[in-house]
Amino acid sequence: xxxxxxxxxxxxxxxxxxxxxxxxxxxxxxxxxxxxxxxxxxxxxxxxxxxxxxxxxxxxxxxxxxxxxxxxxxxxxxxxxxxxxxxxxxxxxxxxxxxxxxxxxxxxxxxxxxxxxxxxxxxxxxxxxxxxxxxxxxxxxxxxxxxxxxxxxxxxxxxxxxxxxxxxxxxxxxxxxxxxxxxxxxxxxxxxxxxxxxxxxxxxxxxxxxxxxxxxxxxxxxxxxxxxxxxxxxxxxxxxxxxxxxxxxxxxxxxxxxxxxxxxxxxxxxxxxxxxxxxxxxxxxxxxxxxxxxxxxxxxxxxxxxxxxxxxxxxxxxxxxxxxxxxxxxxxxxxxxxxxxxxxxxxxxxxxxxxxxxxxxxxxxxxxxxxxxxxxxxxxxxxxxxxxxxxxxxxxxxxxxxxxxxxxxxxxxxxxxxxxxxxxxxxxxxxxx
Amino acid sequence: xxxxxxxxxxxxxxxxxxxxxxxxxxxxxxxxxxxxxxxxxxxxxxxxxxxxxxxxxxxxxxxxxxxxxxxxxxxxxxxxxxxxxxxxxxxxxxxxxxxxxxxxxxxxxxxxxxxxxxxxxxxxxxxxxxxxxxxxxxxxx
Numbered sequence: 001x002x003x004x005x006x007x008x009x010x011x012x013x014x015x016x017x018x019x020x021x022x023x024x025x026x027x028x029x030x031x032x033x034x035x036x037x038x039x040x041x042x043x044x045x046x047x048x049x050x051x052x053x054x055x056x057x058x059x060x061x062x063x064x065x066x067x068x069x070x071x072x073x074x075x076x077x078x079x080x081x082x083x084x085x086x087x088x089x090x091x092x093x094x095x096x097x098x099x100x101x102x103x104x105x106x107x108x109x110x111x112x113x114x115x116x117x118x119x120x121x122x123x124x125x126x127x128x129x130x131x132x133x134x135x136x137x138x139x140x141x142x143x144x145x146x147x148x149x150x151x152x153x154x155x156x157x158x159x160x161x162x163x164x165x166x167x168x169x170x171x172x173x174x175x176x177x178x179x180x181x182x183x184x185x186x187x188x189x190x191x192x193x194x195x196x197x198x199x200x201x202x203x204x205x206x207x208x209x210x211x212x213x214x215x216x217x218x219x220x221x222x223x224x225x226x227x228x229x230x231x232x233x234x235x236x237x238x239x240x241x242x243x244x245x246x247x248x249x250x251x252x253x254x255x256x257x258x259x260x261x262x263x264x265x266x267x268x269x270x271x272x273x274x275x276x277x278x279x280x281x282x283x284x285x286x287x288x289x290x291x292x293x294x295x296x297x298x299x300x301x302x303x304x305x306x307x308x309x310x311x312x313x314x315x316x317x318x319x320x321x322x323x324x325x326x327x328x329x330x331x332x333x334x335x336x337x338x339x340x341x342x343x344x345x346x347x348x349x350x351x352x353x354x355x356x357x358x359x360x361x362x363x364x365x366x367x368x369x370x371x372x373x374x375x376x377x378x379x380x381x382x383x384x385x386x387x388x389x390x391x392x393x394x395x396x397x398x399x400x401x402x403x404x405x406x407x408x409x410x411x412x413x414x415x416x417x418x419x420x421x422x423x424x425x426x427x428x429x430x431x432x433x
Numbered sequence: 434x435x436x437x438x439x440x441x442x443x444x445x446x447x448x449x450x451x452x453x454x455x456x457x458x459x460x461x462x463x464x465x466x467x468x469x470x471x472x473x474x475x476x477x478x479x480x481x482x483x484x485x486x487x488x489x490x491x492x493x494x495x496x497x498x499x500x501x502x503x504x505x506x507x508x509x510x511x512x513x514x515x516x517x518x519x520x521x522x523x524x525x526x527x528x529x530x531x532x533x534x535x536x537x538x539x540x541x542x543x544x545x546x547x548x549x550x551x552x553x554x555x556x557x558x559x560x561x562x563x564x565x566x567x568x569x570x571x572x573x574x
Contacts, residue, residue, distance in 0.1 A: 376444065376500060378495075378500045378501075381442075381444050381500040381501075381502050382502070383440075383442035383479060383481065383502055383504040383549070384533065385472055385474045385479060388444075388474065388477065388479075389474060410446075410476045410477070411444075411476065411477055412446050412477075413444055413445075413446060413498065413499060413500045414498065414500065415498045416446065
């Protein structure tokens with residue numbers, strides 16, 4: 001087993017748990033003393049730092065939710081002052097209000113270390129040329145992998161997203177050995193290279209793909225591996241936890257969560273009770289060392305199960321299975337979080353539209369497509385095709401600026417979309433993954 | 434006497450049976466359709482029609498939940514024989530009229546080119562000045 005950080009990665013379960021407990025204890029004292037937000041929450045839950053006497057006592061601590069970040073927008077949950085912060089990232093939110101995450105220098109170091117360990121665990125290193133085809137910018141994907149890949153001494157090609165033909169040329173010309181992108185983009189890349197007459201396994205040095213930021217299946221892994229000859233590894237992380245952090249190891253059998261950095265629980269989403277190994281439930285993560293934006297028992301809403309047996313690779317850091325769904329109705333389309341409520345918010349800003357809409361997600365070839373059907377306001381009807389087409393374009397622009405994803409718009413007459421009692425059937429997800 | 438004709442325009446999604454349902458509704462009200470056209474764009478279409486009772490048609494279709502609007506169009510008479518359209522097209526060209534859309538039908542004695550233009554009154558004047566013959570709404574039948 002090749003490790004980036006052998007001392008930590010080789011630790012026994014008992015050693016890891018000792019470290020986790022130490023970090024947890026410190027974290028809870030720190031938050032109780034210095035975080036107005038979490039202090040109040042602990043008070044409400046009637047729990048004091050002294051009540052945490054073992055790692056198992058973590059269940060006494062109150063949860064944190066995505067909503068907390070939105071309610072405390074932009075930075076009311078941050079610890080320390082702006083002088084400590086060295087970076088922000090921003091992700092889309094449900095009400096049109098984004099969530100802001102901040103990092104201290106230590107946070108960035110830990111993030112890069114986590115990614116460095118992960119990339120090393122799939123066999124990447126100094127000899128590799130890694131193309132990062134996640135978006136760079138406010139999204140954590142691009143920069144997160146970038147710093148991790150640089151950390152291990154690999155050569156980085158910061159390709160970001162789009163311009164697929166050029167990306168394929170770069171893979172050939174720069175002798176790229178590994179790529180980081182969404183699984184759907186990987187398939188798109190494979191299809192595009194086929195059209196260009198480029199056989200990835202014959203004409204390129206690409207042998208590793210680190211894929212994530214959207215749900216994908218074992219079947220898709222097989223397709224990608226067979227189609228392109230690369231080994232495809234699942235990566236996990238969300239901006240609240242820092243960004244992409246953890247991957248599978250060479251065994252491709254679960255994502256290692258570095259125990260010194262994060263403590264994972266899997267809960268029954270209904271009751272909040274902890275589930276055992278192998279039982280599917282809601283992932284809850286405590287980031288043990290984060291400084292700028294500490295996260296305790298954060299209910300991400302992703303569905304998974306955990307396995308804390310020692311992996312065939314030798315590491316005893318807990319593994320989680322690939323994410324199979326969401327507790328809430330958040331859609332992940334082309335790696336971007338889309339909430340129906342965001343779409344609603346955007347559509348309401350267009351006076352020509354009614355309030356009823358429907359989102360249909362499809363997978364065309366290998367790319368996710370989003371179709372938004374929306375009812376037209378009768379008074380806005382124009383006899384001119386041009387006017388209606390320009391209305392469609394305008395709606396598309398409004399959605400794009402809010403969601404950062406392009407959607408096809410279909411205008412329908414009022415009363416056309418099915419009404420249902422209670423929760424509206426606003427999402428039709430036709431993707432089969 | 435006005436030469437503008439009240440056309441009804443109906444928004445229709447591209448779905449089988451849409452036209453039949455609209456035609457049914459008009460038949461039920463004993464409304465005759467003199468001329469009509471379907472314009473289609475991606476995902477939707479617009480049905481435009483000249484009917485015997487536009488107000489009644491509008492009311493009925495609106496009741497049924499359709500999106501309906503009135504649009505003023507003009508009808509230019511054409512000889513119903515070879516060259517008829519050419520003559521009219523030349524007149525429209527020399528009168529500098531920009532057509533947004535047009536469709537035609539063959540009435541009992543002559544053919545009619547139904548035209549939607551931006552400035553209806555200016556177009557009527559220009560057409561008449563260049564020798565165009567316009568049809569009135571009540572002459573449609």
